[in-house]
Amino acid sequence: MKLCKYILAAAISVSGMCATAEVLPTPQVTGGMPVMDAMNKRMSSRDIDPDQAVTKQDLSNMLWAAWGITHDGKHTVGTAMNRQELTVYVITPTEISRYNPVDGTLTVVVKGDFREVAGQQEFAKQAPINLAFVVDTDKQKSTEYQGYTVGAASQNVYLYCAANGLKTVVRGMFDHDKLPQVMQLPSNERVVLVQSVGH
Ligand SMILES: Cc1cc2nc3c(=O)[nH]c(=O)nc-3n(C[C@H](O)[C@H](O)[C@H](O)COP(=O)(O)O)c2cc1C
DSSP: OHHHHHHHHHHHHHHHHHHHEEEOOOOOOSOOSOHHHHHHHOOOOOOOOTTSOOOHHHHHHHHHHHHOBOTTSSBSSOOGGGOOOEEEEEEOSSEEEEEETTTTEEEEEEESOOHHHHOSSHHHHHOSEEEEEEEETTTOOOHHHHHHHHHHHHHHHHHHHHHTTOEEEEESOSOTTHHHHHTTOOTTEEEEEEEEEEO
């Protein structure tokens, strides 16, 4: 009986761990559409289908495009003085998670549907994926440089989407007061932009 209880407790604790740290599929970091073609196809789209989910493979690939680790151990995006101030969060209909580029995992920071806070436009409230670009203002104090970092990461997501039949638009329009609160960000972390993605 005691052994059963122990096994049950262990199972609950393991399933709890799995629920908070999801391992994404390995990102596909070679091949794809030539970069010139992707740039030519890049555009903002807002007519995102609320009912068509983004696959985990696409999610993993676009997160890698935004802020993955490259051949030299740095990131897909350069940062002033290599401060690496960016963190990318994923906002879905069920939770908000933090992307860890080192091991390709998503850690849930809060459960629930917070898309209304992440976007005041109708399409954004219904998009299956909204990425939030968050900077650590202690690591990089210049808002100008923070903007360059986020702009480059967002552009990589645009190019990934253009090359892979996904729709996207980057947005400055989100609830700038409430989103950091629901994401439980410390005072030194700032949400710069949100980017909606879907089909
Ligand atoms: C910094 C920034 C903020 C933006 N914010 C919004 C936004 O809040 N909502 C929106 O629908 N589009 C937003 N956009 C998308 C622009 O409207 C779009 O890039 C522009 O109309 C040009 O269209 P294109 O991206 O298809 O070339 C933003 C773009 C940038 C670069």
